Amino acid sequence: MVCRNCGAEVTQNYCPNCGQPVQLKRIDGHYIAHEIQHVLHFEKGILYTVRELLINPGRNVRHFLTDNRSRLVKPVIFIIVTSLIYTLVLHFFHIEDAYIKFRGGEGERKSITLTFFKWVTEHYGYANIMMGVLIALFLKLFFRKADYNFFEILILLCFTMGMNMLILAVFALIQGIVHANLMGVGAILGFAYCTWAIGQFFGKGTAVNYLKAFAAYLLGFMIFIFMILGVGLSLDNLLNR
Template sequence: MNKEIDIEQCKNCGAGLSDDFCPKCGNPKILKRIDGSYILSEMVSVLNFDKGIFYTIKELFVRPGKNVHKFIHNDRNRLVKPIIFIIVCSLIYTVVQQLLKFEDGYANTGGFGDSAISTIFVWIQKNYGYSNVLMSIFIAVWIKLFFKKYNYNFFEIIILLCFVMGIGMLIYTTFGILESIIQLKILQIGGIIGFIYTTWAIGQFFDKKKFFNYLKGLIAYLLGMITFYFLAVILGLGIDLISEI
């Protein structure tokens, strides 16, 4: 009588294991225990130059349109994942801004007094990174309208903006650091450069040979910002009206 062979199963997908790695999903038979070396290797994998955050920053600075296009259509392993990228960039900006205390001037609260609008604008000013993420939603709507013939869906445009606005935040962070070192008001120059970069990257993504695409990118970006602030004001007015009832 043949003895039944007990085949160990993969803990991830349930496939039979005949080696140290699952033939179906590639999960290891035995996961290595999380320790200091594991944490260090994870940090290195994010920060490494080969397909890490530094590599991503370099590629997005030089060829933003081409690299984002390739990420969407061909290879999603060359660059850091877009959501992780914009979160890391937001975190870098927030930490540096809180440490150096440079005034970003992102939202002017003057003229609103102690209203809810002023409170909202103060939050925007103190949370530039997160505000940028929210703003990208409105910019994406306008880009979708202006570039609808290119047949990119809303979420693909969000991916573009995660990369592009992440670089914009790093530009702003760099000028904030320089301003703190040399004690000269140059942060607004960084804002202008970031704005130019974003417009250039959007136009390059859709078709770098068409000048009109850069103009449409500029208008879409401006309209997205205006829409974001307009809705912030409406929200503040609504809160003030409710509080007075």
């Protein structure tokens, strides 16, 4: 027999080259339940990752980068899943988004600018990765003496921004239940968490690291918003001439 995945010769139940099983089991209810359990289980799953990032984010992200990359959920998957959770909570309780929002006049509903911002609010996972690129550039500039490259800093931001999304989701959930306006509080706490986590990653012994983390995060966020506004308004002006 030949492995359907890599083409190597197979004499047993699993390919000796890539580990692919010779006969794949059919997808059924048990398979779906197992996959959900695999993502959510406490050891090396979403819940475990959230716990570790709450207790000591800097140390755990450094450990992920240098020692063990199987303890935590993959960073890109983490930020996409957590952003999806936040979006689903908002839509379920019909809560107005307090993270990124933009309003136009009655005649501007079909503007390109509003379309861009609508895409951001519906695809936070991808939007956060793009915003993370800008924040990572500032962090690389501010912490240029640190021995971390741009992509390692981007991994740090995937974890911290994913936690920010979960913090916002928790406050959105509470707001939806008690009907109290708490999203502003969640936004402040989420921003504070990211500042603390990033500063801790680069060394928790000095307050300067936290100030640099705060400045980098704020600048990256603002430039992301201004870029959307600038491109959107420019295209709107060109089309309206």
